[in-house]
Amino acid sequence: MSKAQDVSSQLWSMANELRGTMDASEYRNYILGFMFYRYLSEKQEKYLIDNDIFDQVEGKSINDLYRQDAVGDDLKDYLEDISGALGYAIAPEDTWTTLMEKIHDSKANAEDFQNIFDHFEENAQLNSFAEKDFRGVFADVNLNNSRLGNNLATRTKALIATAKMVNDFDYFDENGHDILGDVYEYLIKQFASNAGKKAGEFYTPHEVSKVLAKLVAANMDLNQESFSIYDPTMGSGSLLLTVRDEIPNGRQKGRVRFYGQELNTTTYNLARMNLMMHGVDYGNMTLRNADTLAMDWPDGLDQDGVDRPHFFDAVVANPPYSQKWDADSSKLKDPRFKDYGALAPKGKADYAFLLHSLYHLEQNGTMAIVLPHGVLFRGAAEGKIRKALLEKGQIDAIIGMPAGLFYSTGIPTIIMVLKKHRDNRDVLFIDASKGFEKGKNQNILRDQDIDKIIKTYKKRQDVDKYAHLSTMDEIKENEFNLNIPRYVDTFEEEPPIDIVALSKEMQDIDQKIAQSEAEFLSLVDDLDVNEHTQSTIDAIKAVFKHD
Amino acid sequence: MTKQNEKDAKRVPELRFKGFTDDWEQRKLGEIGETFSGLSGKNKNDFGHGDASFITYMNVFSNSIADLRGTEHVEIDSKQNQVMYGDILFTTSSETPEEVGMSSVWLGHIKNIYLNSFCFGYRILEKQNFDSYYMAYLLRAENFRKRMTVLAQGISRYNISKKQVMNTFVNFPTMEEQRKIGKALFLIDKTITLHEEKQHQLEQLKKALLQKMFADKTGYPALRFKGFTEKWEQRKPKNYLRESRILGSTGVDAKKLTVKLWGKGVVEKKESISGSNNTRYYIRHAGQLMYGKLDFLHAAFGIVPKELDKYESTADSPAFDIIDGNPKFLLEFFLRKEFYLRNGQRANGSRKAKRIHEKDFLEMPILVPYKSEQTKIGNLINSLDRTITLHDKKIQYLKQLKRGLLQKMFV
Numbered sequence: 015m016s017k018a019q020d021v022s023s024q025l026w027s028m029a030n031e032l033r034g035t036m037d038a039s040e041y042r043n044y045i046l047g048f049m050f051y052r053y054l055s056e057k058q059e060k061y062l063i064d065n066d067i068f069d070q071v072e073g074k075s076i077n078d079l080y081r082q083d084a085v086g087d088d089l090k091d092y093l094e095d096i097s098g099a100l101g102y103a104i105a106p107e108d109t110w111t112t113l114m115e116k117i118h119d120s121k122a123n124a125e126d127f128q129n130i131f132d133h134f135e136e137n138a139q140l141n142s143f144a145e146k147d148f149r150g151v152f153a154d155v156n157l158n159n160s161r162l163g164n165n166l167a168t169r170t171k172a173l174i175a176t177a178k179m180v181n182d183f184d185y186f187d188e189n190g191h192d193i194l195g196d197v198y199e200y201l202i203k204q205f206a207s208n209a210g211k212k213a214g215e216f217y218t219p220h221e222v223s224k225v226l227a228k229l230v231a232a233n234m235d236l237n238q239e240s241f242s243i244y245d246p247t248m249g250s251g252s253l254l255l256t257v258r259d260e261i262p263n264g265r266q267k268g269r270v271r272f273y274g275q276e277l278n279t280t281t282y283n284l285a286r287m288n289l290m291m292h293g294v295d296y297g298n299m300t301l302r303n304a305d306t307l308a309m310d311w312p313d314g315l316d317q318d319g320v321d322r323p324h325f326f327d328a329v330v331a332n333p334p335y336s337q338k339w340d341a342d343s344s345k346l347k348d349p350r351f352k353d354y355g356a357l358a359p360k361g362k363a364d365y366a367f368l369l370h371s372l373y374h375l376e377q378n379g380t381m382a383i384v385l386p387h388g389v390l391f392r393g394a395a396e397g398k399i400r401k402a403l404l405e406k407g408q409i410d411a412i413i414g415m416p417a418g419l420f421y422s423t424g425i426p427t428i429i430m431v432l433k434k435h436r437d438n439r440d441v442l443f444i445d446a447s448k449g450f451e452k453g454k455n456q457n458i459l460r461d462q463d464i465d466k467i468i469k470t471y472k473k474r475q476d477v478d479k480y481a482h483l484s485t486m487d488e489i490k491e492n493e494f495n496l497n498i499p500r501y502v503d504t505f506e507e508e509p510p511i512d513i514v515a516l517s518k519e520m521q522d523i524d525q526k527i528a529q530s531e532a533e534f535l536s537l538v539d540d541l542d543v544n545e546h547t548q549s550t551i552d553a554i555k556a557v558f559k560h561d
Numbered sequence: 562m563t564k565q566n567e568k569d570a571k572r573v574p575e576l577r578f579k580g581f582t583d584d585w586e587q588r589k590l591g592e593i594g595e596t597f598s599g600l601s602g603k604n605k606n607d608f609g610h611g612d613a614s615f616i617t618y619m620n621v622f623s624n625s626i627a628d629l630r631g632t633e634h635v636e637i638d639s640k641q642n643q644v645m646y647g648d649i650l651f652t653t654s655s656e657t658p659e660e661v662g663m664s665s666v667w668l669g670h671i672k673n674i675y676l677n678s679f680c681f682g683y684r685i686l687e688k689q690n691f692d693s694y695y696m697a698y699l700l701r702a703e704n705f706r707k708r709m710t711v712l713a714q715g716i717s718r719y720n721i722s723k724k725q726v727m728n729t730f731v732n733f734p735t736m737e738e739q740r741k742i743g744k745a746l747f748l749i750d751k752t753i754t755l756h757e758e759k760q761h762q763l764e765q766l767k768k769a770l771l772q773k774m775f776a777d778k779t780g781y782p783a784l785r786f787k788g789f790t791e792k793w794e795q796r797k798p799k800n801y802l803r804e805s806r807i808l809g810s811t812g813v814d815a816k817k818l819t820v821k822l823w824g825k826g827v828v829e830k831k832e833s834i835s836g837s838n839n840t841r842y843y844i845r846h847a848g849q850l851m852y853g854k855l856d857f858l859h860a861a862f863g864i865v866p867k868e869l870d871k872y873e874s875t876a877d878s879p880a881f882d883i884i885d886g887n888p889k890f891l892l893e894f895f896l897r898k899e900f901y902l903r904n905g906q907r908a909n910g911s912r913k914a915k916r917i918h919e920k921d922f923l924e925m926p927i928l929v930p931y932k933s934e935q936t937k938i939g940n941l942i943n944s945l946d947r948t949i950t951l952h953d954k955k956i957q958y959l960k961q962l963k964r965g966l967l968q969k970m971f972v
Contacts, residue, residue, distance in 0.1 A: 391909040499906040508898055511769035520762045527755045534748040537741065542579045550576065550969070554962070 018193040021183050022200035028179050032172070036161045042205045043280065044162075044173070046198065047155035048180040050287040051130065053194055055110035058096060058103070077115075081106035093137055101144030101296040103137045104130075114181055117174055124170045127157050147296040151287060154280045195292035202250050202284065206421050207455065217249060218332040218384070221459035222419055223256035226382040228468045229411075229431050230328040231260035233380035241270050244326040246306040246371050247333040248274035251285035255292050257330055265293060272299040273326060275306050307339045307366050310350055310373075323349070329371045329381035335423065336386055339363035349373065354402040356395035364389050365399045372408065372432055380410075381432050386425055387414075390496040401494045404441070404486070408432050411442040411471055414498045416450035418457040428498070431471070439486040442474050445502040479504045531558045572732055576969040581738045585972050591727030594649075594685040597642040599676035600635070611636030613673035621650045621665040621680050625697045625750070629669045637673050642682065644674045647693050649683040649700065654720045658713035659706075662721040666697040681723050690736055694743025699731060702967040732972040742970050749966065753959050760956060763949045767942065771897060774938055776928050786937045793930045799923035801891055802850060802881035809844040809873040812836020818845060818872040820853045820861045824896040827851055827863040829872065842873035849880040850892060857917035858905040862895045864888055879919045886932055889939035894927060 025045070033041035059076055062068065068079040084092040084106045096103040106112060108130040116122040131152045138148040163169040185194035206217035234241065243257050254272050258264040272294055276282040282303040289299050310323065341360040345351055350373040351366070358365035364385050375381050389396065390412065403409050410431040417426035426447060449463035470481045482501045492500050535558045541551050572585040600615055611634050620631030627650065644650070648667045655661045664683075667674075676682050685691050699705060708729055713719040733739065773784035776793040809815055817830035827845075836842075845851065847870040853861035854877045865872070865880065874880065883891065894900060904925045908917050929935065 387910070495909070497907065497909050499908075503903075505903045505906060508768075508772070510772055511765055513766065513769045513773075516762060516765055516769060520759065520766070523755055523759045523762065527752065527759065530748055530752045530755060534745065534752060537578075537745045537748065540578050540741070542577045542581070547576055557962070 016193075016196075017187040018196035019200060021185070021193070022197045022204065025179065025183065025197070025201060026204050032175055032179065034161075034172075036159075038205055040159075040161065042201075043154040043156070044176050045180065046201065046284065046287060047152050048177055049194065049198060049201075050291060051134075051152070052110045052180055053291050054100075054102060055104055058100060059109070059111070061096065061100060075111070077106065077109055077111040080109070081112065094140055097137060097140035097144070101141050102134065102148045103140060105133055105137070108133050110181075113177065117178060122170070122174055124157070124166050124173075127170070127173050131155060131157070144296045147286060147290075147299065147301070150279075151283055154283055192293075195288075198288060198291050199252060199255075202252070202288065217421060218253050219419055219421070219456065219459075220252065220256065221464065222332070222384065222415070223253045223330075224260075225413075225415075225429060225459070225464055225467055226253065226330045226332070226384070227257040227260040228464065229382040229429070229471060230257060230330060230380045232468065232472055233433070234261065234327065235378075236262055238327070240268055241328065242273060242324075242326040243270060243328045243330065244273040244324075244371075244374055246275050246329070246331050246367065246374070248276050248285050248301070249281055249332075251288045251301070253330050253332065255289065255294075257328060258294075267295065268298065270298065272301070273324065274299075274301045275304055276301070277303070277305050279303050306333075306370055307337075307363055310348065310370070324374060325376045325379070326374055327376050327379045329375050329379065330383070331367060331371050331381070332384040333364070333367035335364065335425070335427070336361070336388065337363040337367075339366055341366070353406075354399045356398040358399065359395050362388070362392075362396070365396055368430070368432070369399070372434065375432070375434050377435050379434065383430050383432070384415075384427050385430060387428055387497075389430070390428065390498065397494065400496065403432070404439070404489060404494055404496075407436045407439045408434060409441050409496075410436060411444065412496055412498065413444040413467060413471070414447045414502075416447050416457050416459070418453075419450070419459065421456065441484050441489060441496070442471065442481065443484060443496075443498055443501040444470050444481045445479075445498050445504060447498075448504075534558060572972050574970050574972050576966070578738060578741045581734060583735065585732040585734050587730050587732050589728060589730055590683070591724075593687060593691065594683050596723050596727060597682045597684065599678040599680045599682070600638075600641055601678055602640075603635070603638075603678065608633065608635055610634050613637040613675060614671070615675040615677050616644060616650060616667065616680075618652060618677045618679045621677075622652050622655075622660070622663050624665050625701045626694070626747075627665040627667045627669075629671075632674065635675060638675075641675050643672070644669075644676050644682060645684065646670055647685065647688060649685070649696060650676055650680050651683060651721075651723075651726060652680050653723075654679055654715075654718055655713075656718060658710050658719045661713040661719045662709035662726055664697075664700040666693050668693060683726075691733070692736060692739035692743045694747050695733075695739035696743075698743060698746040698967060699971055702971045703964075704971060705729070705731060746963070746966060746970070749959065749963050753956060753963065756952070756956050756959060760949065760952050763945075763952060767945050767949065770945070771893060771942070774941075775894065775897065775899075776930070780928060786934065789930065789934045789937075791930070793928045796927055796929050797924055798881075798891075798895075798927060801883060801886040801929075802923065803884050804919055804923075805843070805846070805849060805880045805882050806876075807844040809842040811838050811842060812840035812875075813838050815842035815873040816871070817842070818865070818869050818874055818878075820851050820856070820863045820874075820878050822853075822856055822859040822861050824860050824862060824892075827865045827869060829869060840875055842875055843880070844871055844873055845880045846870055846882075848883070848888065850883055850888065850895075851878055851880045852895070852917075852922065853878050854916045854918065857901060857908075857922070858915060860896055860898075860901050862892060862901070864892055877916075881919075886929070887935035887939040889943050890929075890935035893939070893942055894929070900925075900927065 029041060029045050030038070062076055062080060068076060068083065071079065080092075089105060093103040093105065113122065113126060113130065116126060134152060135149065139145055157169065157173065159169070162172045185192060185197060187193050202217060203220070241261055243254055245251070245254050248254060251274060254274055258270045261270060264270050272289060274285060276285055282301065286301055289301070290296065338361055339358070341357045343357070345357055350370050351357055354369060368383055368385065368389070371381050371383055389400070410433050413429040413431075415427045415429060418424050419427070444467060446463065446467050449459070449466060450457045451460050470477055474483055476482050480502065484501050488501070489496070535555065538551060538554050538558070541547065543551055572587065574585075613635050614632035615635050616627060617631050617633055620627050624631070644667050646668060650665045650667060652661065652663045655663070685696070709721060709726070712721050712725045714721070734742075770784070774782050776782045780792040782793070813835050815836065817832065817836070818827055819830040820827050845865050847865050847867045849865045851863055851865060851874070905915065905917060908915060908921055910916065
């Protein structure tokens with residue numbers, strides 16, 4: 015087990031003790047919020063050291079010096095300077111170190127917690143470029159929640175216990191690498207898998223993310239200097255981070271620009287924290303809290319009154335399946351949907367998510383999206399959209415995934431790979447539905463399963479009972495129905511039965527039956543015949559007697 | 562004297578071998594042997610590997626003489642009790658009282674063999690006085706089974722205590738007489754097993770004939786009746802079937818039928834609760850071909866038998882009038898994996914429980930001959946089916962005969 019896993023499972027079990035009657039999904043906001051605050055505070059401390067703001071003084075910590083120096087008008091200067099560099103700023107009285115000292119000296123009170131978050135919010139306005147990345151990021155850490163405790167004293171006690179728990183671990187592995195981001199990610203996963211169906215929606219299992227990430231990375235021109243990646247339903251943002259990991263030097267500053275959108279505010283906050291704790295600079299991320307299916311998210315009109323939509327090198331998505339949406343006919347004019355002749359039905363937004371994602375793809379970009387099987391064969395409006403996509407040659411590959419991979423649903427899903435522009439009209443079908451290991455609650459994609467999918471995708475050739483490269487003619491013959499079994503035949507022929515050999519066996523059995531019956535008959539012959547048993551014995555003999 | 566004792570007082574069986582006249586001797590199981598327990602202190606990681614084996618619950622439950630192959634792997638563990646030749650194994654728990662305390666005799670000589678933890682073992686001490694086969698059938702005979710049923714305790718699961726089993730009285734003749742009884746019953750058992758094997762072979766024979774008598778991709782079958790040479794034609798079920806939708810009653814009143822899986826036919830549906838008033842039922846007629854939409858992939862096809870004429874089903878089990886072609890031929894055609902599985906897999910849907918719509922079924926491609934050839938093939942399979950059914954009846958009778966002997970040959 016890695017250190018990160020080790021730390022997170024310890025945190026997880028401690029959290030379960032501390033949360034008392036509170037829902038795990040609710041307690042999540044406190045523990046993850048505190049972790050993020052600690053991260054930001056320590057990052058600021060590191061900034062102060064790295065930039066030699068203070069002269070080292072024997073017996074005094076950086077936090078001491080900061081507390082001593084940053085007072086009065088100087089405080090304002092400090093905060094402005096830090097905020098200019100980091101996007102946020104924490105006053106000396108509000109740092110994690112100060113909070114821990116107060117807790118240690120038993121001087122911490124409810125006000126201290128209130129202050130650190132209130133002041134953070136105020137200071138977030140100092141840097142207008144960073145404001146939208148930091149404002150409200152702690153909004154879900156509700157200090158007055160009665161489930162923390164029914165009076166101020168018990169609530170404060172609970173907050174102190176949680177803060178101490180977060181503080182008890184050091185977040186570096188044996189090589190000195192920062193593992194806080196990984197611990198955070200593990201915790202999100204833990205909360206997702208333990209929170210039941212509904213609450214698991216914000217998390218895409220890492221293995222599935224990896225498949226999506228590798229699919230889009232397979233098509234990237236790695237000589238490109240920087241990449242923009244977009245997830246229109248980003249949840250906690252893990253999928254975007256997984257894509258980064260598939261890009262060589264993805265962690266290099268400025269190499270990857272992150273774009274994401276999420277409807278649920280709490281989840282959106284999780285995503286902001288998750289990305290930043292994984293070292294994503296606020297300047298490289300544009301995350302929004304909005305409805306992907308409502309108005310498109312342009313940057314606004316430019317000076318000439320023209321809307322210039324954003325296009326991305328890679329789009330990845332695992333949207334909620336067959337969601338209801340507002341399919342008002344006015345949407346037919348929406349540039350995202352207008353070229354496909356129909357709108358996704360109001361009870362099934364799958365194609366709306368798909369078309370939105372595709373619209374925001376660069377001409378030579380690649381997108382990969384997880385969807386339910388229905389999109390492959392449902393008729394009516396969805397049939398029309400599917401046909402249009404095929405005729406434009408935008409569907410590159412379809413991969414059938416095993417059932418039970420997700421926390422939120424047990425249904426089997428597919429991954430569709432799309433490109434805006436392709437020279438070919440062929441479609442690669444992969445039936446990966448049987449490649450998995452059975453898990454306790456979820457099925458698990460193993461590395462070998464992922465490798466097989468990616469290798470097959472890159473080769474783009476037929477593999478018996480696994481993959482088929484289908485021509486447009488074949489698809490037309492199937493009336494644009496893309497159901498995978500129509501293209502990948504996994505039918506196992508029955509072995510032919512040898513009648514001659516069977517006949518020998520049957521004769522052999524007949525002989526054995528005759529023997530066995532004769533032997534039995536000889537024993538029946540030995541039964542004691544009297545007036546009561548006569549008829550019984552005769553009857554048995556009559557059955558087995560052969561002439 | 563209690564009723565039980567009164568009955569036991571007359572300690573001779575109805576059917577006896579020549580030359581034996583002595584009264585049988587009554588003994589308490591606990592007096593002549595001792596018990597030992599199955600595997601204990603194991604968790605699931607201990608199973609599935611290792612050089613030792615344990616005898617499974619199902620093996621004990623299903624066989625009066627345990628199947629030597631009915632074992633699974635487990636690591637060697639010197640703290641556990643090993644099963645030895647002649648040991649008698651009892652199940653301790655079950656789902657119904659009638660199934661508690663089922664016994665099985667182990668006649669294997671292998672080392673390092675243990676017993677599953679839901680059973681206990683019983684070892685007879687004076688082995689020279691007790692015949693294993695006799696014991697095997699004695700403990701499965703009606704008389705002994707009844708006493709076990711009475712001892713079952715529990716509500717949703719039933720248990721039996723070792724101690725109470727050991728307190729049970731059973732009757733024994735001399736060793737010589739035991740051997741004869743054991744052997745006779747063993748032979749009838751063996752005969753039944755052989756007939757079952759034969760039954761399986763007949764089914765294989767049918768399968769083999771179907772493989773050869775239906776056309777493959779070339780359009781020609783390997784085995785044909787004299788005088789037929791044409792290539793089989795590409796058609797669709799809709800050329801032979803027309804859906805029947807005669808509105809019937811609701812779920813409350815309908816006499817219901819259902820299509821069984823794997824071609825086992827159309828049978829009456831027995832329900833413990835009446836159906837819903839809001840469910841529409843349709844009247845079915847004898848001779849119609851039916852299938853189950855949800856169980857297409859499990860070969861739920863059948864033809865409505867005469868006795869179920871005018872019974873009803875919902876739209877989930879559609880029925881078709883056969884407007885052309887031979888019914889038996891068509892039914893057997895649909896019952897082949899090559900048809901239902903290949904086409905079922907291709908049909909829309911992703912879940913295992915796919916619902917195959919009649920519209921899709923009627924359009925599936927099939928390769929068929931003219932009606933005259935269909936009829937010949939249909940008749941041949943019909944007569945083979947009759948043989949198989951008769952053979953199955955014979956097996957049922959043999960089993961009844963065995964039950965009769967178990968009643969008459971023990972006290």
